Amino acid sequence: MANLKVDVTDLNKSFGDNHVLKGIDFKVANNEVVVLIGPSGSGKSTLLRCLNRLENPTSGKVSIDGKDISNTKTNIDQARENIGMVFQHFNLFNNLTVGQNVELAPVELGKLSKEDAAAQAKKLLTTVGLEDKYSAKPQSLSGGQKQRVAIARALAMNPDIMLFDEPTSALDPEMVGDVLEVMKKLAKEGMTMVVVTHEMGFAKEMADRVVFMADGVVVEEGKPEAVFDHPKNERTKAFLDKVINV
């Protein structure tokens, strides 16, 4: 229990009449890499967004590091400092340079001085292979470069856990590798990660556990080789057939 990074119990989320998450139980241990798969509309993004309260759960409990995220009394801004998030469409701040994107949060939240933040930004940009883009505007970057900046930006707050929502699905195929490379590096360094992705290669290689969701419930979960090679559930099989045959 003490080792649980993410502890979701009986999570329900509805948008109006649309009951999207139907009693989800979802745990992630420290240093674990969990890959979330499932058909479109099954609620993967919604679950991920409930983890840092970009969506308010309708009922149920979400704890991160023992902090009750679903409780409105919890200081959510403080909690989010420890939860990095990477979006499908990057969402780099268009009014700022690459460097400023990475420096903004630590400086504004009083974590680092301007100089220290700049030094950290350069270091992080080097890690993602973009040290020469420090002064560039986001608009001048390719999709893959943007996503790597977005990862650097999330890492700048020094989070304990990183959430990825289809980080490579908006990218041209030749860009995907660079982004996955950065994510693998992170995983190897022991970062706790929850990744929604259709990249089955990444899942097989890096995931400690694969969780298959459909229609708002967790249908099946287990080690990647177990889920991919010997799926127990018919819906898992059907889904994997489709994805792998594409």
Next chain:
Amino acid sequence: MKIRLKLFFALFFATLGMFAWHAPQVHAATTYTIGTDVTFPPFVYANSNNKYVGIDMELIRSIAKEEGFKVNIKPLGFNAAVQSLSSGQIDGVIAGMTITDERKQTLNFSTPYYESGIVMAVAPSSKITSLKGLKGKTVAVKTGTQGATYANSIKDKYGFKIVTFDDSDNVYNDVKTGNSAACFDDSAVLNYGVKTGLGLKIVTKPTDVGQYGFAVKKGQNQKLLKMFNAGLAKLKKNGKYDQIIKKYTGKAATTKTSKSNSEGSTFFGLLRQNQKAILSGILETLKLTIVSIICATIFGILVGLLGVLPNKFARGISTTIVYIFRGLPLLVLALFIYNGVPSLTGTKIPAFVAGIITLTLNEGAYTAAFVKGGIEAVDIGQMEAARSLGLPFGKAMGKVILPQGIKIMIPSFINQFIITLKDTSILSIIGILELTQTGKIIIARNLEGFKVWAIIAVIYLLIITLLTLLSKWVERRIND
């Protein structure tokens, strides 16, 4: 962000306060604020030096001198003057106002100071010679005057329609252009006009004879009323009264005025002759525009931001403010604030402050709408990314969303600045001597409607051009 909001508020109220602060001084000691209509020669008009003169003006000033009080003349226009009187914004009205039973319900009148009847005037080429000739025709009158009341009382009998205008000049022009067949007005006024080259002819004898009186709000300023009566009696006794009447209805006065008219009937002549009045009109318009733009922008941004807050109550307030003040016609809002509110609360609001509040609320509502729209036009992902880093709403708004939203809003801001400038002209209704009101007053004297309005129009275009250039320059600096 919070500090900046507070600063905004402080600035906003400080600006308003600065103008409100002047208010008590106007009404200090024995100075009375007297409303009038300066488009009503020979009773009240602005002479070629743009001093308010005429029978009413000389009377009130001479009486004030006799009785030892001071007057502050407000050129409000007849309607606004009477309204401002009943709302307590001013102390008295002298504007060639006929004493009627209806008016006595809400006003106390002095002893009459002049007697005048209603006559009908037509275009020189008109074949109409009596009321009978008006069947099926249109007749022009000035709002709220005795001429209007008279026309209304006989319109069914003689079968004509009525159009009303706020200024005498528009009444006469409507007859001259042939839109209206005739107009009704006080005989003294029309006689004066005919003599000074109005270009109309009088075709009936004075009827419906009425008496002019100085008015205060019923039950108020009784001391002022007593002083007026006492002073008038003194002037009648010492011959000053006759002197004044003769000065404005005798031959000498009218020929002198018509001469000064002909001096300045070219564009440049008119400009030169009215230089001072026009310049101070421009200045007032600029002052109104600048202060309004500042206040409306601050107010608009605050209300706009309220509209994107993650709080239903705040958004509700914002939507309601925008709905009300965008929905109200500017004219109604101006009259409501200047005349309506004081009659309820009993506090006077200087016209300039009322004007600023009016524009701040109206233009601010439009500003709020596009500020909200501009913020909402920024991709929602920007806010989500900022919040997911742990940035609080205010910081995310200030550092990420607003800088992007403002770029989207800039063209709307420039547009709104120009609209604000144009909308200041509507404030002429509450007697602010800005450019439009200045034009009205000049025309009331010299009847050069076309040329004076052309001059005023060109001046507005010039100011708008300057404002646009300035805004574009600022836009370029922001976008760099």
